[in-house]
Amino acid sequence: MVEPPMRMSRTPPAIRSMAPLLGADSRAILAEAGIGEADIDALKAGGALIEPD
Amino acid sequence: MxxxxxxxxxxxxxxxxxxxxxxxxxxxxxxxxxxxxxxxxxxxxxxxxxxxxxxxxxxxxxxxxxxxxxxxxxxxxxxxxxxxxxxxxxxxxxxxxxxxxxxxxxxxxxxxxxxxxxxxxxxxxxxxxxxxxxxxxxxxxxxxxxxxxxxxxxxxxxxxxxxxxxxxxxxxxxxxxxxxxxxxxxxxxxxxxxxxxxxxxxxxxxxxxxxVEHLWERTFSDDGEVGYSRLLARTRKPFRTLDGWMAILPYNDKHWRSFFDIVGRPEVLKDPRYSTLNARSMNISDMYSMVDILTRAKARS
The missing domain is CATH 3.40.50.10540 (Crotonobetainyl-coa:carnitine coa-transferase; domain 1)
Known part of the structure; x- marks a missing residue:
């Protein structure tokens, strides 16, 4: 991987995290949007939401 | 940050x-x-x-x-x-x-x-x-x-x-x-x-x-030529020298004067086909041919 080439003195661009596994943040993102745990579990049980094993 | x-x-x-x-x-x-x-x-x-x-x-x-x-x-x-x-x-x-x-x-x-x-x-x-x-x-x-x-x-x-x-x-x-x-x-x-x-x-x-550069003469009329001639010149390429390949890109008057001085052919720029930036741009394939021929027998340094 190649670093962002530009230099910015106050707000430097950077590689802060690696690319995510499929669905790595599924649960956290829905929870942050106010979706309850029971609804998230129901989506997962129905196969409509995927998280890494 | x-x-x-x-x-x-x-x-x-x-x-x-x-x-x-x-x-x-x-x-x-x-x-x-x-x-x-x-x-x-x-x-x-x-x-x-x-x-x-x-x-x-x-x-x-x-x-x-x-x-x-x-x-x-x-x-x-x-x-x-x-x-x-x-x-x-x-x-x-x-x-x-x-x-x-x-x-x-x-x-x-x-x-x-x-x-x-x-x-x-x-x-x-x-x-x-x-x-x-x-x-x-x-x-x-x-x-x-x-x-x-x-x-x-x-x-x-x-x-x-x-x-x-x-x-x-x-x-x-x-x-x-x-x-x-x-x-x-x-x-x-x-x-x-x-x-x-x-x-x-x-x-x-x-x-x-x-x-941006290839609309070219079509800028002025519907039957104008498309394609910037310098970029389509077959003679535009890395040039072979005695000791390897080299990028040589004389562009303005000063560059071309320096180039022909270095290779010992300053008279080329007296030719009206090559004497101005516009004239050279219309004959760019010739220019690159000369670079090709004149640099083959030279070392990069």
Whole structure:
């Protein structure tokens, strides 16, 4: 991987995290949007939401 | 230190390279990019040999750094409802599906505006929705074949056999356009509170890009020559010297005077065909031929 080439003195661009596994943040993102745990579990049980094993 | 786009949240339904490269540029600057993937995942996960983890191929790793992954089956109504709740917290929604495909998922501009009226909504399409190719799908090679580069490559090689340059020129160039168009709309939104619909079509973007220098004499009349002669000169190439290849690019008067002084042929520039910048530009193939011939017997140093 190649670093962002530009230099910015106050707000430097950077590689802060690696690319995510499929669905790595599924649960956290829905929870942050106010979706309850029971609804998230129901989506997962129905196969409509995927998280890494 | 935080990036310049810290606090900007982008819901990203794009996959392959174009959209992911565009949102990578925004994520590198600190934007929160939520990559929404279907259960089978972005196909680029499976291109090339992964290091250790299956589904984490080299190009996937490159363009999806700094992102979060939300994996949903959007054909499921409850999953779509969940996505719309996430969209309601976002600043931008970007996708690269065909117009009819995104409408089919119920995620067109009007659908998204209902849950987030000031959204910046960006669609990267193969072809402008209103244009003659509007409903066709597109991949990089299909765009390269149409926008003129494949033809110019054959003209430059001298055999008129069309060919592709060995890079995904259209995906990456349109990815850049996609990123700055999104950013422009976000700046307008920050100043006025207004969201908007943004279309970034690959073919039209690449045609506009290529024509910067290649529109050439067609600038002045419909039957004018297309193609900047200097770039199509078969004599424009790295030049062979006694001890290796060398890039030599005399461009202005001073450069050419220095060049012909060094090779001991200063009289060439007295010839009216070569004496001015404009005259040389009309005879550029001759100029490069002379460079080629005069440098073969010289060492690079």
């Amino acid at each position: 935080p990036g310049a786009l810290e606090g900007i949240k982008i819901i990203d339904l794009t996959n392959v390279i174009l959209g992911p490269y565009g949102t990578m540029l925004l994520a590198d600057q600190g934007a929160e990019v939520i990559k929404v993937e279907a259960p089978e995942g972005d196909a680029v996960r499976h291109i090339g040999k992964p290091g250790k983890t299956p589904g984490m191929g080299p190009t996937y790793l490159y363009v999806n750094r700094n992102k979060r992954s939300l994996c949903l089956d959007l054909k499921n109504a409850a999953a779509r409802t969940a996505l719309l709740k996430v969209v309601a917290t976002a600043d931008a929604f970007v996708h690269a599906l065909r117009p009819q495909a995104i409408e089919g998922l119920g995620l067109g501009y009007e659908d998204i505006r209902k849950v987030k009226p000031d959204i910046v909504y960006v669609g990267a399409y193969g072809f402008s929705a209103d244009g003659p190719y509007g409903k066709l799908p597109a991949y990089d090679d299909a765009i390269q074949a149409r926008f003129g580069i494949a033809d110019l490559m054959g003209r430059a090689a001298g055999d008129d056999v069309p060919r592709y340059p060995p890079t995904i020129l259209a995906d990456k160039t349109v990815g850049l356009t996609f990123a700055f168009s999104t950013l422009s709309a976000l700046m307008h939104r920050q100043r006025t509170g207004e969201g908007q619909f943004v279309e970034v079509p690959m073919f039209e973007t690449m045609a506009a890009w290529l024509m």
